[in-house]
Amino acid sequence: MPLTCSMMLDFTTLKTPPKHGDVLITPDPNALPSAVQHNHQSLSQATTIIAGQTLAHWRSQTRQKFVGNDEDFIIVTGHQPDFIHPGVWAKHVVSARLAKALRGMVVNLVVDSDVVKRRSLPVPVERDGRVTLKRLPYTHAGKALSYEQIPKLSDEQIDTFASLARETIGRNYQQSQWPAFLSGIRQAKDANDWVDQAVAGRREIEAGYGISVLDTRVSAHWCTPFVVDMLLNARTFAASYNRALKTYRKENKISGHSRPIPDLLVSDDRCEVALWAHTADAPRQRLFVTTDDNQVHLFADETLIANLPLTTLRSHQCSACKELAAHLQQSGWELRHRALTLTLWARLLLADLFIHGIGGAKYDRITDSIMRDYYNIEAPTMACVSATLHLPLPTHKANAAHLHRLYRDARDWQYNPHLALIDQPSTKELLATRQALITQSQQLRTTSPKDHRARRKVFDDLRQLNARLQQLQPERQAAIDTQITQTRQAILENEIAKGREYFFGLYDTAALRQLLAALPAEQDFAV
Numbered sequence: 001m002p003l004t005c006s007m008m009l010d011f012t013t014l015k016t017p018p019k020h021g022d023v024l025i026t027p028d029p030n031a032l033p034s035a036v037q038h039n040h041q042s043l044s045q046a047t048t049i050i051a052g053q054t055l056a057h058w059r060s061q062t063r064q065k066f067v068g069n070d071e072d073f074i075i076v077t078g079h080q081p082d083f084i085h086p087g088v089w090a091k092h093v094v095s096a097r098l099a100k101a102l103r104g105m106v107v108n109l110v111v112d113s114d115v116v117k118r119r120s121l122p123v124p125v126e127r128d129g130r131v132t133l134k135r136l137p138y139t140h141a142g143k144a145l146s147y148e149q150i151p152k153l154s155d156e157q158i159d160t161f162a163s164l165a166r167e168t169i170g171r172n173y174q175q176s177q178w179p180a181f182l183s184g185i186r187q188a189k190d191a192n193d194w195v196d197q198a199v200a201g202r203r204e205i206e207a208g209y210g211i212s213v214l215d216t217r218v219s220a221h222w223c224t225p226f227v228v229d230m231l232l233n234a235r236t237f238a239a240s241y242n243r244a245l246k247t248y249r250k251e252n253k254i255s256g257h258s259r260p261i262p263d264l265l266v267s268d269d270r271c272e273v274a275l276w277a278h279t280a281d282a283p284r285q286r287l288f289v290t291t292d293d294n295q296v297h298l299f300a301d302e303t304l305i306a307n308l309p310l311t312t313l314r315s316h317q318c319s320a321c322k323e324l325a326a327h328l329q330q331s332g333w334e335l336r337h338r339a340l341t342l343t344l345w346a347r348l349l350l351a352d353l354f355i356h357g358i359g360g361a362k363y364d365r366i367t368d369s370i371m372r373d374y375y376n377i378e379a380p381t382m383a384c385v386s387a388t389l390h391l392p393l394p395t396h397k398a399n400a401a402h403l404h405r406l407y408r409d410a411r412d413w414q415y416n417p418h419l420a421l422i423d424q425p426s427t428k429e430l431l432a433t434r435q436a437l438i439t440q441s442q443q444l445r446t447t448s449p450k451d452h453r454a455r456r457k458v459f460d461d462l463r464q465l466n467a468r469l470q471q472l473q474p475e476r477q478a479a480i481d482t483q484i485t486q487t488r489q490a491i492l493e494n495e496i497a498k499g500r501e502y503f504f505g506l507y508d509t510a511a512l513r514q515l516l517a518a519l520p521a522e523q524d525f526a527v
Contacts, residue, residue, distance in 0.1 A: 004371065005274060007186045008024060009027060009361065009381065009383065010026055010027075010383055011361070011362065011365065013026050014358050014384055015358075016358060016386065017386060017387055018388065019388065020389060020390040020513070021387075021388070021389065021514055021518055022025070022387065022388050022518075023090060023386070023387040023388075023389065023515075023518045023519055024358070024384065024385065024518065025383070025384075025385050026093065026383065026384050026388045027381070027383060029094075029524050029525055030526045032098055032353065032525055033098070033102060033526060034371075034526050035353055035355045035381040036075070036098070036102060036251065037073075037352075038380075038381065039309060039351070039352045039353060039380040039381055040073060040352040041055070042060065042380070043055070043059055043380060044070070044350065045077060045222070046059070046198070046348075046377055048375045048376055048377050050225050050226065050229045051225040051226075051228040051232070051313075051320060052314065052315075053225070055348060055377070056351070058225045058349055059349045059350075061349065062224075062350055063348040063350060066107060066216070066350060067105050067107075067214075069195075071222060072103075072104045072105055072115055072352075073099065073102045073104030073352045074099075074104060074105050074107055074350060074352050075095045075098050075099045075102075075104060075105070075106045075107070075352065075353055075355065076095075076106070076107045076108075076346050076350055076351035076353070076354050076355070077091040077092065077095045077106070077107075077108055077109070078108060078109030078110070078111055078212075078342075078343075078346070079109075079110075079111060079357070080110075080111045080112075080114050080117075080148050081110045081112055081194075081198045081199055082116075082117070082198075083121050083198075083504075084202065084504055085295055085500065085503065086387050086389040086400050086500070086504045086515055087358075087386040087387045087500065088237065088357060088504075089357050089387075089504045089512075089515075090385050090386060090388075090515065090519055091356075091357060091385045092106075092108065092206065092213050093515075093516060093519050094385045094520060095108070095213060095385075096211050096212060096213055097519070097520060097521060097522045097525065098353070098520075098525050099523075099524070100522050101522045101525040102525070105214060106214060106301070106353070107154070107214050107216060107350065108213040108215045108216070109142050109218050109219065109342070109346060110195065110199055110215050110216065110217045110298075111147075111218050112146065112147040112148040112195045112217045112218060112219050113146050113147070113148060113218055113219050113222075113276065113278065113336040113337065114147060114339075115144055115145070115146055115283075116141060116145060116147055116150065119140065119141060119217075120135035120136055120137040120138065120501055121135070121136040121137075121500065122134075122135060122136075122140060122499075123135070123136050123168050123502070123506065124391060124393055124497065124499065124502065125168065125169075125170060126393050126498050129394055130391050130493065131465065131493040131497045132493075132496070133495050133496050136161075136164055136165055136168050136169075137152075137164075138161060138192060138284045139151075143283075144249055144283035144284075145283060146278070146283075146284060146336075147195050148193065148219045149193075149280070150194035150195065151193060151194065152192065152193045152194060152196070153185070153194060153197060155186075158182070158185055158186060161182075162182050165178055165182070168414075169506065172506075172508070175508040175509070176213060176505060176506050176507065177205045177208075177504065177505035177506070177507065177509075177512070178506070180201075180204045180208055180505075181201040181202070181204060181205055181207045183201075184201035184202070184204025184205070185197045185200060186407065187203045187204070187308055188200035188201075191293070193297045195217065199215050201422075203215070204507075205212075205504070207311065208509075209512060209516060211418075212238065217383070218336070218337060219278075219334075219336065220333050222334055222336050222337060222348070222358070223324055223325045223334075223335070224321065224345055224398075225320075225321065225349075226276065226341065226344065226348075226349070227269065227321070227324070227337075228313055228324060230273050230275065230300070230320060230341070231308075231324075232272065232296070232310075232313050232314065233270040234272075234273050234289045234291070235266060236374070237273075237274070237275075238264040238266050238272065238273070239266075239275055240369075240370055241370060242263045242264055243369070243373060244369035244373065245257075245261070245263055245365075245366060246328050246369045247364050247369055248260070248369070257302060260363055260366075261339070261340070261363075263289075269290060270288045270289065270290045270299065271289055271290075272286060272287065272288050273288065274337075274340060274482070275287045275335045275336065275337060275338060275339045275341065276336040276337075276338060277298070277299075277305060277333055277335060278316055278333065278334045278335065278336045279302075279332050279333055279334075280332065285300040285301045285302055285303075285389065285449065286297070286333065287300065288301070291310070292341075293310075294309065294310055295307050295308060295309055296308045296310060298328070300333065304326075305328065305331055305333045305389065306327045306328050306331065307328065308323075308324065308327055312327075313325070324492075328515070339360075339363070340364075340366055340367050340370070342362055343356075343360070343367055344370060344371070347364075347367070347371075348371070348375070348377070348380070349448075351381075352379075353381065353382070353383055354383070355382070355383045355384070355385050356382055356383070356385075356427060357384065357386050358384060358386050359493075361382065361383075361384040362394075366380070370455045387519070389500065389504075389507060389511055389512075389514075389515055390497070390499075390500065391497070391499075391506060391507065391511075392511075393495045393496075393499065395493070395498065396490035396493060396494055397490075398486075398487045398490035398491050398494065399494075400491065402487055403484065404489045406480060406483050406484045406487055407484070408483065410477075410480045410481070413476060413477060413480060414466075415464075417465070417469040417470050418430075418431050418469055419477075420476065421469055421472060421473070424472075426472075427472065430465060430468060433465060434462065434465050434466075435471075437458055437461050437462050437465065440458050441455065441458045441459070441462070444458065
């Protein structure tokens with residue numbers, strides 16, 4: 001089945017929905033079922049060899065492991081287990097509705113292997129018409145640790161967290177989703193860590209709106225045929241990876257070798273792999289590999305963590321993954337996917353359609369290039385979903401243009417105070433003197449440009465005269481400074497009030513139902 005234009009992702013449309021209630025869905029919802037069917041058919045026949053078997057073989061095994069069969073359509077999305085905003089939740093809604101329309105399933109990849117970006121939840125608060133941003137701490141985990149390393153909250157810590165949330169959110173607490181979120185956390189008695197608790201809280205909110213996804217933590221699925229293949233062919237894969245990055249940078253006019261992500265490092269004696277080396281209680285480290293005639297040696301940066309017989313990795317069976325895991329776990333190590341290799345695995349071995357947010361969709365063009373270059377396969381269609389909801393917070397009329405005018409007024413009052421006093425009769429003589437000095441300065445520049453003493457005297461006389469003019473309205477500078485301070489504060493409050501990435505649990509039921517109504521319903525996905 002050939003791809004039609006309506007099924008392709010138009011990257012020029014990937015722009016943040018600007019207004020409250022706006023949504024972004026591309027390709028068009030009507031085209032998504034066809035994209036799912038096309039991906040399902042083409043990938044199930046893929047003959048690319050990975051770790052000794054066809055891609056189609058590994059895809060069938062992966063899907064049977066997740067959902068028990070290889071026939072159901074699987075819609076996949078994913079995000080960190082952080083406090084997701086409404087734009088991220090929109091992916092869950094669309095995924096669930098599309099899967100239901102196709103009588104399939106939706107899998108949400110909980111990216112617990114990412115480094116924790118923040119240890120507190122930003123909460124905008126309005127008091128007496130002023131908006132401030134407060135922080136609600138939820139963990140004291142050390143810097144550079146990943147989500148899977150955040151410990152479980154005790155009952156006492158949950159109580160403290162709940163009390164702080166109620167106090168911080170204030171009068172909007174009961175109308176928000178926080179009671180449901182905390183209820184989900186409290187009910188998760190079998191949770192192993194904070195990730196399990198956070199997922200349980202989010203699911204409790206979603207249940208109230210009829211949305212359900214199958215959550216699976218990516219840390220539980222790190223040992224895949226893709227990983228085995230990357231270890232066996234590290235240099236070839238790194239070359240393809242770096243070529244894809246080079247193409248992306250050229251197309252987007254990005255200079256350097258570190259944006260949007262760094263190149264993989266390749267030297268004469270070793271090669272970096274697009275994976276992380278992970279232990280239970282330390283920051284993740286880059287993975288490097290060296291190979292000799294008999295073994296593959298794995299390094300976490302400079303630390304040797306495993307020696308693997310080449311015959312083990314070349315066994316061409318599932319046992320290669322098991323042996324790899326066993327070798328690493330003996331020394332307390334595991335591996336984790338990086339962002340690109342995670343979506344590479346998910347899109348090729350699991351999903352019939354992967355639904356990204358805006359950032360992920362833009363970066364996954366790099367993955368598309370790797371698929372074509374390294375795996376010799378046309379990249380399956382992906383989709384992008386996002387949305388914008390604003391909290392009901394007051395805003396000010398102030399903007400950057402207002403602030404620019406005030407800065408200009410301040411500069412004019414310093415260097416051209418006569419502009420504010422030109423209509424006052426009492427300043428007529430001073431203004432005439434000022435004009436005479438300006439005329440004299442202009443003449444000196446023309447007739448005596450090297451007479452620095454004379455030109456300096458005129459400059460000093462002008463500065464003194466400006467000071468005399470400023471003394472006529474001594475309060476003016478203070479008034480301008482006050483206006484600048486107030487305008488800057490108002491602009492800051494507007495930025496807080498108009499933020500779109502606040503936890504979706506902070507919104508009331510009416511706002512979330514507005515979002516649900518704006519997104520495609522099950523019947524909107526023409527099958």
